[in-house]
Amino acid sequence: MPELRFYPLDIHYSVREGKPIIYLFGRSAEDGSRVWVHDHSFAPYFYIIPKAVPAGELAKELAEFSQDRAGRAVKFTRLLAEKKTLGADAVSAVKAYTEVPGDVPLLRSSVRGLPHVSEVLEADILFVKRYLIDKGITPFTLCSAQGTWNKSDLDIPVFDAEEVREAGTDIIPTLRILSLDIETYSPFGTRIEPEKNPIIMAALTGNGFSKVITWKRFKTSKDYIEFVDGELELLEKLKNYIIEFSPDILCGYNSDAFDLPYIKTRAEKYKLDFAVGLDSSSLLIGRGRYVTTSIAGILHLDVFRFIIATMRTSLDVPSYDLNSVSLELLGKGKADADLEDLPKTWDNHPELLEPYCEYNLQDALLTHELLVKLLPNIKELVKLVGTDPFDTARMSYSQLVEWYLIRKAHHAGILVPNKPHHDDITDRREHTYEGAFVFEPTPGLFSNIVVFDFRSLYPSIISAHNISPETVNCPCCKDTAEKIEEKSGESLWFCTKKQGFIASVIGEIILQREAVRDQMKKLPEPSKVLHARQMALKTLANSMYGYMGFFAARWYSLECARAIAALGRQYIQHLISQAEKEGFRVLYSDTDSIFITLEDKPKEAVNAFIAAVNKTLPQIMSLKSEGFYTKGLFVATKEDKKDMSGAKKKYALLSQNGKITIKGFETIRRNWSPIAREVQSTVISMLLTKNDPDAAFSYVKEIIARMRRHEIPLEQAIILTQLQKEIGAYDSIGPHVAVARRLRDRGKKVGPGSIIKYVIISGTEKIRDRARLP
Incomplete structure (x- = not known):
């Protein structure tokens, strides 16, 4: 039987002749050609927990169960009794297969009311995700398929597979990436109206190819600018270039919600089928909580969505627009052009349009470079979570955690809890818990500062204290486990006899990250892949605590979230007490870190303090120094000098090598004018580097005077x-x-x-x- 070794990139499914088929679009490992694998071997299923009868007996009852849908009998195709784990208990369950994925919701709701059915589980896991989890297939990673080649009317060969499996850890070596950006006729300040306003420019770039298509002619020496005779021809050219380029990935910046839906709307106006999918399908617009746009066989990645979903907390930018993100990650920004004037220039001065074409192409180039830079992060998240790249690159932290847990649960024989119902979510939203301890700072300018923090505090707490929904307040350890006393008078404890699911998972993540970081230290040059891997592991680990307290989580546990927060407060308060006993002055503390001044102590005292603290901590936990700072600025929250309290999460530090770290100030906020941000940043710098409040005050007064004399350019305000x-x-x-x-x-x-x-x-x-x- 022929074998195909290939790298899957995009995954969908279809139903043909009453049977589901998984579609895996990818590239051959042999020659890099496009392939379209059809896997007929996988069937949808869910689990049914019996009530008062053995699983085998319930399976016999369900074999006779049937529901009518438009004259078709909907029934189970196969029923198996299996041993599983549900929470802390071993259970017998019926694995119930259906004919097509669409039968699952009907049968799920129908069997729930049967007298011998206790619970229905895993019926809300979507078919493609179920396939990837069960098969252990990871997109981008080498797979092997057994089957036969089939004739196709399309340009892509079809391989009918009887079996598909992962064939190792090799990752696809190269990817064809095409970046897209459009400019539209949209007067500044008005709503975006794709039904009314045309696309006037479209840029594509990738793998040495660059093109800007526009339909107003002007003299230019730029060979990448191509003129056409109207918007319809622009759309046709755009479609043809995408097909000819044959990208593995099409990327954009806010292309989910703007570029691609806009293109689809304008194409429909001209009755143009924008069929760029490898199966000759058009753009598919999904309108759920967020707009998404998919293309069959071409992986569409919206860089903006990935930034917002996964990287927003790690970027120090005033906004998440393309210019700000590019300046932060690439060290360069957008081309210089005033989009506000584009409609007027288009109408009245086409000879001045060339800078806008440069602007359009630069946006596409920046987006392409951003994706190339971020692709290792996306690949590593895909490898960890096991979902398809299209979804993974759009997942929030809680979704990444949840799908990672679902994958781990499947391999451990643990049944996945259902998504909470609306009433459950409403109830959960009403319950809150006390968060982290914050030691209020004393306003002022301080010298010789050391910052300590606990390495992965919350993940370490979860692992060290065996925190998991099924281990909380277990009856077997009620009299022996260490209690966490709450202000309400309640006590919480966790099982000491059996390791919890989430505690074990997060323990593995911590150890994996340590191993990766150790590997990185041994390399002569930095590794982008290993850095992305440890960042993916860090993202999952740090998100686990918030996930358990998240109202929409499957593994929701308010008790676990409360316990983690309480233990976090306990550890940080004990650390503050230890620091003060050793003669350090504590300036500030927040969540997992403390800021101290050395006073008259030598730097060597810091290492001795860390060693002493670490001896008192559980093995997986540790305290480390984040660094020494020559100066630190903490500010007040009130103007009343009689009641000056320090502002939380708002400080600036000057490191020994002269780098300034600013947290919580408005220097990065978009809704402050450039001059206001510049003044605040300059004042902070003057205070930290020169220790001269008078000079800073004089500088501010001079700027105010210049503002009053109208000497500051308007754009700065x-x-x-x-x-x-x-x-x-x-x-x-x-x-x-x-x-x-x-x-x-x-x-x-x-x-x-x-x-x-x-x-x-x-x-x-x-x-x-x-x-x-x-």
Whole structure:
């Protein structure tokens, strides 16, 4: 029987002749050609827990069970009794197979009411994800298929597989990546209206290919600019270039919600079938909580969605627009062009359009470079979580954790809890718990600061104390386990006899990350792959605590979340006490770290303190030094000098090598003007590097005087704020809402998502009444 070795990249399924077929689009490991594997071997199923009867007896009853759907008898195709684990208990379950995935919801809801059915589980795990988990197949990773080649009317060969399995750990060596960006005729400040406003430019770039297509002609020496005779021809060219390039990945920046849906809408206006899918299908727009756009056989990755979902907490940027993210990650930004003038230039001065074409291409180039830089992170998350790349790159932290747990549960024979119902979520939202301990800072400028933090505090607590939903308050350890006393008078404890599921999983993650970091230290040069791997492991580990307290989690446990937070407070408070006993002055503490001053102590005292603390901690936990800082600035929250309290999560530090770290200040916020951000950053720098408050004060007074003399360029005073909802939905009218009202009254269409640009003029009225368009 012929064998095909290939790398799966994009996964879908279809139903043909009453049977489900898994579609795996990928590339041959032999010659890199496109392949389309059809796997007929996998059937949908879910689990049914019996009540008052053995699983075998329930299986016999279910064999006769049937429901009618449009004249078709919907019934189980196979029923197996299996031993499983549910929570802390061993159970017998019936594994119930159905004919097609669409039968699962009907049979699930129908059998729930049967007298011998206790519970239905895993019926909400989608078919493609179920396939990947059960088969142990990881996208991007080498697979082997046994089957036969089949004729196809399409340009891609079809391999009908009887069996597909993973064939090792090799990752696809190269990927063809095409980046897309469009510019539309959209007057600044108005709503995006794809039904009305045309696409006037479209840029593509990747693997040495670059093209900007536009339909207004002008003189240019740029060979990447191609002129066409109208928007329809632009769309046709765009479609043909995508097909000819044959990308493995098509990427964009906000392409889920903007570029691709816009293209689809404009194509439909001209009755153009934008069929770029490898099965000749068009763009598929999904409209759930977020808009998503998929293409059969081409992996569409929205870099913006990945940044927002997975990297937002690690980026120090004023906003997540392409320019800010590119400056942070690539060290370069967008081309210089004023998009506000593009519609007027398009209408009246086509000879001035070349800079906008450069701008369009630069956006596509930046997006391409960002994806290349971030692709190792996406690949490592896919390897860990085991879901398809399209979904993985759009998952929130809680979703990544949940699918990782689902995969681990399957391999451990543990049944996965159901998603909570609406009533459960409503109830869970009403229950909160006390969070981390924060030691309020003393405002001022301090010298010789050391920052300590616990390595992976919450993950370590979960592992060290065996915290998992099925181990909390177990009856077997009620009299022997160490108790966590809560303010309510309740006690929490965790099993000491049997390791919990989540505790074991997170323990493995911690050890895996340690091994990867050790491996990285031995290498002569940094490894992007290993760095991405340890970051993926860190992401999962650090998200586990929040996941258990998340109202929509399958493995939700308020008791676990409360216990983790309580133990975290206990460890940090004990650390503060130990530091003070050793003669250190504690300046600030937050969650898992403390800031101290050395006072008159030598630096060697720090290592001795760390060693002493670590002797008192569970083996998997440890304290480490984050570094020495020559200066640190902590600020007050109130102007009343009689009651000055320190601001939490708001400080600036100067390291020994001169690097300034700023947390919590407005230097990175978009809704502050550039001049305000610059002044604050400069003042902080002057205080830390020169220790000269008088000079900083004089600098601020000089800037204010220059503002009053109108010597500061207007663009330095512009504030950008995004509308979060409809104008009429705002109870409190801020300056950006006031300006949005004026725009609306002038006939401009503004709404949620519109960026409002304004300045504040001098005067005595309320700030909102002094907000003006620049």
